[in-house]
Amino acid sequence: MTGSLQQAPGPFFGEFGGRFVPEALMAALDELTDAYEKARIDPVYTDELTRLALEYTGRPSIVTEVPRFARHAGGARVWLKREDLNHSGSHKINNVLGQALLTKRLGKQRVIAETGAGQHGVATATAAALMDLECVIYMGEEDTERQALNVARMRLLGAEVIPVATGTRTLRDAINEAFRDWVANVDTTNYVFGTAAGPHPFPAMVRDFQRVISVEAREQMLERGGLPDAVLACVGGGSNAIGSFDAFLDDDSVRLIGCEAAGDGVDTGRHAATLTGGRPGILHGSRSYILQDEEGQTQPSHSISAGLDYPGVGPEHTWLHSIGRAEYWPVTDAEAMDAFRLLCRTEGILPAIESSHALAGAITLGKELGPDATLLVTLSGRGDKDVQQAAEWFDMLPGGDA
Amino acid sequence: MSALEDRIDEIRAQGRAALIGYLPVGYPDVDTSIAAVVAMVEAGVDIVEVGPPYSDPMMDGPVIQHAAATALERGVRVDDTFRAVRAAADAGAQALVMSYCNLMLSRGYDRFAADLRAAGGVGVITPDLTPDTGQEWIDAARAHEVDTIFLAAPSTTRERMHLTVGASRGFVYATSLMGVTGERASVGDAAAQVVAAARDAGAARVCVGLGVSTGAQAAQVATYADGVIVGSAFVKALGDGGDLAALKAKVAELAAGVRGDA
Ligand SMILES: Cc1ncc(COP(=O)(O)O)c(C=O)c1O
Numbered sequence A: 001m002t003g004s005l006q007q008a009p010g011p012f013f014g015e016f017g018g019r020f021v022p023e024a025l026m027a028a029l030d031e032l033t034d035a036y037e038k039a040r041i042d043p044v045y046t047d048e049l050t051r052l053a054l055e056y057t058g059r060p061s062i063v064t065e066v067p068r069f070a071r072h073a074g075g076a077r078v079w080l081k082r083e084d085l086n087h088s089g090s091h092k093i094n095n096v097l098g099q100a101l102l103t104k105r106l107g108k109q110r111v112i113a114e115t116g117a118g119q120h121g122v123a124t125a126t127a128a129a130l131m132d133l134e135c136v137i138y139m140g141e142e143d144t145e146r147q148a149l150n151v152a153r154m155r156l157l158g159a160e161v162i163p164v165a166t167g168t169r170t171l172r173d174a175i176n177e178a179f180r181d182w183v184a185n186v187d188t189t190n191y192v193f194g195t196a197a198g199p200h201p202f203p204a205m206v207r208d209f210q211r212v213i214s215v216e217a218r219e220q221m222l223e224r225g226g227l228p229d230a231v232l233a234c235v236g237g238g239s240n241a242i243g244s245f246d247a248f249l250d251d252d253s254v255r256l257i258g259c260e261a262a263g264d265g266v267d268t269g270r271h272a273a274t275l276t277g278g279r280p281g282i283l284h285g286s287r288s289y290i291l292q293d294e295e296g297q298t299q300p301s302h303s304i305s306a307g308l309d310y311p312g313v314g315p316e317h318t319w320l321h322s323i324g325r326a327e328y329w330p331v332t333d334a335e336a337m338d339a340f341r342l343l344c345r346t347e348g349i350l351p352a353i354e355s356s357h358a359l360a361g362a363i364t365l366g367k368e369l370g371p372d373a374t375l376l377v378t379l380s381g382r383g384d385k386d387v388q389q390a391a392e393w394f395d396m397l398p399g400g401d402a
Numbered sequence B: 001m002s003a004l005e006d007r008i009d010e011i012r013a014q015g016r017a018a019l020i021g022y023l024p025v026g027y028p029d030v031d032t033s034i035a036a037v038v039a040m041v042e043a044g045v046d047i048v049e050v051g052p053p054y055s056d057p058m059m060d061g062p063v064i065q066h067a068a069a070t071a072l073e074r075g076v077r078v079d080d081t082f083r084a085v086r087a088a089a090d091a092g093a094q095a096l097v098m099s100y101c102n103l104m105l106s107r108g109y110d111r112f113a114a115d116l117r118a119a120g121g122v123g124v125i126t127p128d129l130t131p132d133t134g135q136e137w138i139d140a141a142r143a144h145e146v147d148t149i150f151l152a153a154p155s156t157t158r159e160r161m162h163l164t165v166g167a168s169r170g171f172v173y174a175t176s177l178m179g180v181t182g183e184r185a186s187v188g189d190a191a192a193q194v195v196a197a198a199r200d201a202g203a204a205r206v207c208v209g210l211g212v213s214t215g216a217q218a219a220q221v222a223t224y225a226d227g228v229i230v231g232s233a234f235v236k237a238l239g240d241g242g243d244l245a246a247l248k249a250k251v252a253e254l255a256a257g258v259r260g261d262a
Helices: A023-039 A043-057 A092-106 A119-131 A141-146 A148-156 A171-185 A202-210 A212-223 A239-248 A315-322 A333-347 A353-369 A384-393 B003-013 B030-042 B062-073 B078-090 B101-107 B109-118 B135-143 B158-167 B190-200 B215-222 B232-238 B244-258
Strands: A063-065 A077-082 A110-115 A134-140 A160-164 A189-191 A230-235 A255-265 A270-272 A279-283 A286-290 A326-332 A374-379 B018-024 B047-051 B094-098 B123-125 B147-149 B172-175 B206-209 B227-230
Touching: A023 A092, A023 A171, A023 B158, A043 A092, A063 A212, A077 A212, A092 A110, A092 A119, A092 A189, A092 A202, A092 A239, A110 A119, A110 A171, A119 A134, A119 A148, A134 A141, A134 A171, A141 A148, A141 A160, A148 A160, A148 A384, A160 A171, A171 A189, A202 A212, A202 A239, A202 A315, A212 A239, A212 A374, A230 A239, A230 A353, A239 A255, A239 A315, A239 A374, A255 A333, A255 A353, A279 B101, A286 A315, A315 A326, A326 A333, A326 A353, A333 A353, A333 A384, A353 A374, A353 A384, B003 B018, B003 B047, B003 B094, B018 B030, B018 B062, B018 B206, B018 B232, B018 B244, B030 B047, B030 B078, B030 B232, B030 B244, B047 B078, B062 B232, B078 B094, B078 B109, B101 B109, B109 B123, B109 B135, B135 B147, B158 B190, B172 B190, B190 B206, B215 B227, B215 B244, B227 B232, B227 B244, B232 B244
Parallel strands: A077 A374, A110 A134, A110 A189, A134 A160, A230 A255, A230 A374, A255 A326, B018 B047, B018 B227, B047 B094, B094 B123, B123 B147, B172 B206, B206 B227
Antiparallel strands: A063 A077, A255 A270, A279 A286
């Protein structure tokens, strides 16, 4: 279809994207791009990916209407796309299975990955166990502390977890360290990138693997009465959001809203709302928006959610933002945590703190649009990993009650 | 021919390789780093490479990461890079900048090239910008007569080598290994192969960097390369204490190496 915005191929999305990496990685990225281009049209590969989605991940994921929650969202109809029910607990597995299968096709025995909240690390460790790959996960030291449970999970799955103590000790430093490993070990190692950012082919490839979210959800909504008025998803690097948007990109009536982490508030400077508070630049191999100072130094980001605590954003989002096809809203820590508790108490669903940012966006939008609106929210992950942190936030730990 | 190319040819005519020394600006503080640049030249560095510290140095190992982080904590600015360039040029060296591209992009490629030129600098090494994504930079650099120095790696394919050599001015930066900056016990065979591949693709001047830290290694590399690039070993010698004497001693060792006297 001409004029379709779906599945834009890269390397550039408008003026964003590309491949700004050391020459040493160019051959590996070319090899990966080539392998992926061949694999995506090879039934041996696509059938295996489909089989794994069905029999391992548990796809298709269901949609759940949440009327008791929706009462707090202006009475709009709210549906959740339940990526939290996937095996290993989030949307990350969709991408990882695709890249792990590619690793096998490349004949490589070792995978590395970065992780923030730990969900991408857990998914990578899971796929590595399944496919007999050696697995090393880089994780910022601060994140190993706030997501300690996921560190243990990765180790139980046989992965080596390396805490990264440099820089801000978060996701961005984990990515730097993973790239350093990759440059040194590229012959034997594939970098399983966790989000729709980084150098080409990652933004387009990760989007393709996550696209299943919107392909399924669009069908599911049509079966239930029609397209939603809006699709909402949280944005860290942007993989669950781009996967949630892609199949709706040509449906002009559907608003697409990415919810960025506004931390303490965008005006405090302590936030991770890249499209709201950033400007164009190059970070981690692509041209996109970045939180940076006037000289181009990356600024520290802040979010209660380790998975959204990243000062960059995928280039396709920056493009969708620039052409006005998608909106990006800042959601503070406090708003996200209120939405987190609300979903727990009204629906018996414990969301990831990342996904709670999208829930908070839905509350705001529902109040704006009222009862006639139908909203689809991607619940990108479950909150088991966040129990400790949430219990602290709400002062619910033993000894915490006065 | 550029001034940098002239200088490399002149050194080659002396029957030796050039010594190219890298230091991050602002480590351990701005004034000491500028004094260190001058000290390097006095001790035998022919070509100086200064780096504006960057928050996300993806190509650097622990020594340069630490130096960059220290400099940033102490408030180093990109403008300080041009001060260091001026000092290197005044001391009689050819002065280059090695910069991650976001700092250049943020200033504007054109302004970056103009500022470098105004400070007496002659070229820029771009570790995370390759010719295929660097056309805007190349255009700006050509307009200001600034040399564009691109990297070639052991993994560089024949096709990419032609692209790299074609877009490079001054010299081609051959990385001796697959990895980040830092000292290594030995310089492997890959370095000589990258140099040979670059020459096959038409490169007139090829310098080798990454992992060279001793006079003996420099002497070995000098047998096949036009220049030997040393970074981490100099940064380490300078150290948090800003030890100019230790730096000069290390430079002297490497300077003897490129003359085959190790
Ligand atoms: C549950 C969950 N949602 C969202 C994200 C953010 O990533 P992305 O923006 O790539 O979807 C993460 C990242 O760790 C996550 O664990």
